[in-house]
Structure formats: structure tokens, C-alpha cells
Amino acid sequence: MMILFSYLIFPGFLFSACVGLIAGWIDRKVTARIQWRVGPPWYQNFVDIVKLLGKETVIPRGAAKLTFLFSPFLGLLSAALVATILGVTVRLPLTSFAGDLIVVVYLLIIPAISVIIGASSSRNPLASIGASREMKLVLGYELPFILSIIAVIIKSSGGIQLGSILNHQINFGSNLVSWSGALAFIAAIFCMQAKLCFVPFDMSEAEQEIMAGALIEYSGSALAMFKLTKAILLYTIPLLLVILFWGSNLAPLALIGKYIALLVVVILIKNTNPRLRIDQALRFFWGPVTALAVIAVILAIIGY
């Protein structure tokens, strides 16, 4: 019962979706203010979701029906599960189970995979272009992301448990203030931008060139599922980075401040950069960012 409650309501689905939608509003509002506009009201993203749930869901002719409708749920379920694991860990660090960091890393790839599956089953050429770009992007950012997490694991003396990483940081200070931690953090911020599918790494959903790319054939409640998944990820991934790198003080107010600081970084990167081509993004992730993460790992082994 308690598990169901925490999955569906408090740190899980409902709570993370609400926080994510409000964070999405902050993103839209800040973007509007940067462009000297007024921007939408705070409830805009909630209204969008309610509207999409009330609309017709069109299934294109020739699409694989089951896969097409199932893949949005796949992404949403795994994103909500990550939100639950992280939320419970922040509240009660001692209840986390061994190896939950690995589970989180695996589950965070599933939303991207669900986008790829859904786009491939929709029988649209633009969607398949979007799917192939998403696939290449996943290959690109997973390597530096996992390397920077390995740096954190080495720093906290081999703990692959979120609770033990938090404990280590509470005892010895945040990972962020050491050299290796800082470098890994920078690499992880770029990976976070790509995981959230924001500019400059939004080539799988490039609105101007391939319409909505991977999501082009989705409408109604299936599209609402994808929007909710995006919202939950916008809450989850910054929270994961705070836990891994910046976890020395996780009192509620400090946690909110750190989350908003990371959100502002994401929004600023989003608003000051043009979209990269997929080959440029791949070169970027396998070149400088991976190099940064490798240096971080080496420094962590040496002990800096």
C-alpha cells in the first residue's frame, strides 16, 4: 500500500508530474521574458495536458497499432519509477537498496527508447528520421553520462547505492567542490540537456525542419503521455544530478534552491544556443565531453 502510494502519488507520478509541469512553465515564461514577451499563465501546461487528454487519438493507417499506443506508457511508467526512487532516497536515504543507481541509469534510457519505438511504428518518413537521430543522440550522450557517474562512484569509495553516495557527501562535503567532481558535473550538465531533448540537442524533434520529428503522428492522449514524460524528466534528471554531485545539504529549502539553480542553467543553455546537426552533436559528445569525463574519472582515481 505504502509502495503504491509512493509510486502513484507522493514522490512518484502525481507529485513529479505537477512539479515538472510547473518547471516547464518556468521554462516557457523565462524564454518569453528573454524574448521581451509576456509569456503564458502558470497553469498553461496543465491546461495543455487536459486538452490533449480530451482530444481524439488518431492512429495512422498502416501503423503498428499496439506498439504505437503502448510506447508512450512505457516511457511514462519508467520515468515515474525513477522519480519515485529518487524521491524516496531524498526523504529517507537509508531505505535505498543496493545498486539502485544502476537501476536509475537504466530506467532513464527507457523514455528515449519509447520515443524511438513509437516513432518507428508510426509509418511516417519524418518520424523515422527523428527516431534515427534520437538513436544516435542516445549513443552519443550515454558514454559521457555513465563515465561521469563512474567518477562519482569512485569518489564515494565504490558505493553504487544512492543512499551511500548521499551519506558520503554529508560526511565529506559535496562531490562538486573537488576537481574531479566539478569536471564530471560539467559533462553531466551537457548530457542532461541532451536527455531532456532541449536546444541545442533537440534535433530529434526539430520543429522547423522535420515538423515535430519523432512525435509527428501522435495526437490526443498518446501525445499527452509523451508531454507528461518530458515533464517528469524535467523534474527527475536535475534532481539526480543534485543527489549525485551536490548532496551535502538536502534540507527542503536548499534542495529547492539547488533544483532551481540547475533549471536556470538548462534554460539559459536552451535560449542562447542554436540547434546542432546530429553529426556535430555526436562529435561534441564523443570528443570534448567524453574527454572531460575521462579526465574526471582519472582525477577521481588519483584522489583529487
Add this chain to the structure above:
Amino acid sequence: MDLKLKALTKSIWVFHAATSPCNNCDIETLDLLTPRHDIERLGIVLVGSVRHADALLVTGVPNYKTKERLKKLYSQAPKPCLVVAIGGCACGRIIFQESYNSPCAVDEIIPVDVYIPGCPPKPEAITAGLVKLIKKVRGEK
């Protein structure tokens, strides 16, 4: 009035369907999205795919080719889908009525909800038309 329609009026995602216009109406429509007229404060966003659209903004006089495309676009859009005819051409074909390549007006192909006349209509006029559309969906006068 139910929640579904209320949410629809608060977040209309528009799809720009240009059926062989002279581009003046398109430029005025895009003006709506610029910082000066900022239509996003009403929740109106331009989307790239017709599957995400709640409203079609139709500009221009349909000819034999775009007529079929417009019919197809309307059938592809998920219902409820609203249609806004922008400019004199889309409203009633003005000077192209007798033209050899103009088979019919927009409202003979798909049901139009709001007509915004003008050649081209100013962004203010388009905003006023969209507000009328919202009022019509809500059933207000």
C-alpha cells in the same frame, strides 16, 4: 460547459495551412507570434504537425491542387478541430471568383468557424478574430 472545451479554449495549438496565398496573410499571421503581439499569452502556439493542431489557419484561395490537400489536412487533424479563414481570399475569393484556376472557396471544402476579412488583416484583427473564436466555442455572445 465541460472541462474539455474549456481547456481547448485556453490552449489552442494552431497549424498554418497556406492554400496558395500571396504570402501577405502569412506574414501577418507570423506577426502574431512575434514579441510585439505575443499570442502565447493566450496559450496559442504554432505547431508543425497537423496531428497536434486544434485549429487550422487557412490563408489564400484554394486551387485544384491545394483543394485536395486542404480536404486531406482537415481529415488528418484530430477532432474537435476549428478552422479560421484569414484574409479576403480565404473568406470569399474576392477578385479570384471568376478565375480559371479557382474551383471553390474554403468554406465549400471544410466548415469554417471564424472569418477574418482584410487584405491582409492586421495582427490586431486576427487577435480579435481568435477571441471571437474562443467566445464562440464557449457559447458566449
